[in-house]
Amino acid sequence: MVAVFKHELRMYFQSLTAYVFGAFLLVIVGIGAMLYNLQAAVSNFEYVLSFSSIIYAVIVPILTMRVIAEERRQKTDQLLYSLPISTVEVIVGKYLALLTVFVLPLCLIAVYPVIFAQYGEVYLPTSYGSLVAFFLVGAALIALGVFISSLSENQGFAAGIGVAAILLNYFSVTLSEYVSSTAIGSVVALFVLAAGLGLLIHYLTRNDNLACGVGITLMAAVVIAYLADSSLFEGLLPEIMTALSLFERLDVFVNGVFDLTAVVYYLSVAVFFLFLSVQSLEKRRYN
């Protein structure tokens, strides 16, 4: 794991990836700080982070697109399989290297509130609380990016899907206002979700019985729950979309609440996608 971590990290700093990523992040946060803290003379650094979070849709895919896709293209994944290290170690090593590349510019950004505090009243706990949440959102999205990269050997594909997925997540709260909030609409959406989960399981395990089983069981559960109490489903779809939004939870921190459930949520999302990445890498052996 340490070997993978060191190797990945060196590759990021030998190529432009780490610098492009850092530069983008610093530029957008810099622009935010300029607009909010300097021009508008607002003392809340957390607004800058809230404003900057959309940049993840661009920089996270740039950072993660090659992480596994490129191994496949260059056929270096064969080396990883033949080395006496497990796929878990490979994924965790790679993920930690990505986090390191991500944390470095954040360390620079962490100095900003202290600087602003020299010139006025800055409520530092909220600033740093939001910075932690900002980091956790990024960490969860990077895990998502690793998973997307593991699905293809085409970097462009990985980047495109990554941008789309993050944008969809970013706007999911806005979109949730436009989707059906009736019970039947929620049921349909849950059916689609169950089918999607089934497809994902099918893709990762090539086990049709398991995929169909999970999909159909979930659908049956939805139908039974609907027949039992249809009011449960009123407005469920918008709620789910809001609950799935990683960015929505960032605003809780920005408003000055250090939300531990959100921390757990971000960590679970990261672990979930890393787990899927391991499965996706393992699956290559079983094709």
Added chain:
Amino acid sequence: MISVEHLTKYYGSFLAVDDISFEIDKGHVYGFLGPNGAGKSTTMNIMTGCLSATSGHVRIDGHDIFDEPDKAKRQIGYLPEHPPLYMSDSPLEYLRFVGEAKGLHGTELDRQIDEVIHKTGIAGVKNRRISNLSKGYRQRVGIAQALLGNPRVIILDEPTVGLDPLQIIEIRDLIKELGQTHTVIFSSHILSEVQTICDEILMISKGKLVAFDTPANLEKKLLAPNEIRLTTDANPDQLRHILEKVPAISRLTVEESSGRWTVARINTDRRDIYELSRAIYLAFAAGDKVILEMALKKGTLEDVFIELTESSTNEKPAGQKEA
């Protein structure tokens, strides 16, 4: 050292490896020989844990490659068909990564890297980017990677493909040298290569192991000369008449016939070819004709290779006809 038991691999419905079993002892060079698409790479990928088997077991030194991958993989150095190199690394950086991943560190890591660099002759390019290296050097870096960690078995998948003749000779010499200290298994579709380097040959065709023996034994076993070419002053009709009385001739082919002499090929199933040639001489003497030239054609490993691979190719259509 390595035991492969009833290994079978399906890609979807395509049968790539069909119930292969063999045992490999330590300290020799083994050659996997077979035409393209015979299942060599698939077998090697399974043996090194890069691919799962549909059924069957691979044990390295008693450790199952899937149940105890860590222990089994430490015994193996593997160079896949396409050398798995990170193009942005230098050989030195690359070897350092692989060495660390194999659990080496400190002075031991430095010592082993130094050793494999010298063994594979890449000292002159060790600080250049791999993307700028020629194919021959890349192949050497790939082999150097396989040697790290001092594994007891080294598996090389078509290590000489795409190299120029000089590089091929160098790699072959390297394989021979490695064979003195390691068990080396390498695959090739070039017969002469396998014949010159290997102590034992595993011939694979259509996913099946069709032969496993030393080159000399393979020739002996399958290539007892079974063909006689002769030139005679008899015309084809006379020739047929003379040879009618000779037993054990399975086929007589007239290859060339001018007014003055005839060139013919005689095939036999008989093992003792000298007995046959004696009978032919006597028959000609009795028929009052002369043998101008007679040659016992000694087969080559090439013939075995073609015979074995073709016979298994022909099996399928025959089976289909029956059905």
